Amino acid sequence: KAGLCSVDKKTPLAGCKEEVPGTTCAAINKSRPDAKDGKYWLDWDGTFGNKPALYQCDMKGGGWTLFEANTFESGADSWTTGVAHQPIGHRAKCGKLTSFIHHDKAPFYKVFQGLPPHTQVRFVFDAVAYEYLSPIKASLYIDDSKTKAWSIEFKSKPSENHCDFYQDLLKLNDGKVPGIVVKAPHTGSTVKPSFNKTGGDFHFGIDNFNLWVR
Numbered sequence: 001k002a003g004l005c006s007v008d009k010k011t012p013l014a015g016c017k018e019e020v021p022g023t024t025c026a027a028i029n030k031s032r033p034d035a036k037d038g039k040y041w042l043d044w045d046g047t048f049g050n051k052p053a054l055y056q057c058d059m060k061g062g063g064w065t066l067f068e069a070n071t072f073e074s075g076a077d078s079w080t081t082g083v084a085h086q087p088i089g090h091r092a093k094c095g096k097l098t099s100f101i102h103h104d105k106a107p108f109y110k111v112f113q114g115l116p117p118h119t120q121v122r123f124v125f126d127a128v129a130y131e132y133l134s135p136i137k138a139s140l141y142i143d144d145s146k147t148k149a150w151s152i153e154f155k156s157k158p159s160e161n162h163c164d165f166y167q168d169l170l171k172l173n174d175g176k177v178p179g180i181v182v183k184a185p186h187t188g189s190t191v192k193p194s195f196n197k198t199g200g201d202f203h204f205g206i207d208n209f210n211l212w213v214r
Contacts, residue, residue: 038057042055055067118187139197143192
């Protein structure tokens with residue numbers, strides 16, 4: 001059960017029941033520093049907006065609201081120019097990676113709408129490159145900005161058919177490699193993360209994409 005839901009065991013606190021939703025995880029965290037990580041009922045657009053819904057809150061980190069979590073198991077899911085690739089877990093060095101978005105030339109992106117009030121965004125994802133013989137440079141841009149929010153270079157490899165992860169390479173077999181974390185200042189009800197690749201002769205992609213706001 002997330003946090004303290006009542007001070008008197010009778011009156012529910014914001015976020016603990018659908019009938020008494022909070023506005024954002026950050027608002028709950030500010031009013032209740034003892035609130036724990038977990039799911040809370042939120043409603044940030046008021047009576048005439050969407051109905052209250054359960055959202056995952058990262059309270060230890062200061063009240064982040066999880067707006068999107070995607071493993072791409074069901075396909076590209078509206079990521080423009082991205083395609084859901086067939087599972088590549090059968091490749092010897094790809095561990096338990098099962099699916100991801102990838103592209104060859106054009107950037108791939110998605111516009112997320114209806115975000116709660118916030119001043120920051122946090123993207124968490126796994127970065128993947130495979131079947132490349134020359135270096136691949138991958139970048140993340142936010143809202144068509146020309147400033148990179150994140151970038152990496154995958155060094156060239158002597159042969160095809162293997163995957164690398166940004167963190168501790170080839171430790172993917174336990175399925176618990178933590179994602180890349182990118183934080184950036186942001187306001188507004190929409191956000192557009194866009195991934196691009198330059199160089200290389202084949203694929204760059206992402207998996208296990210999470211969008212948090214605070």
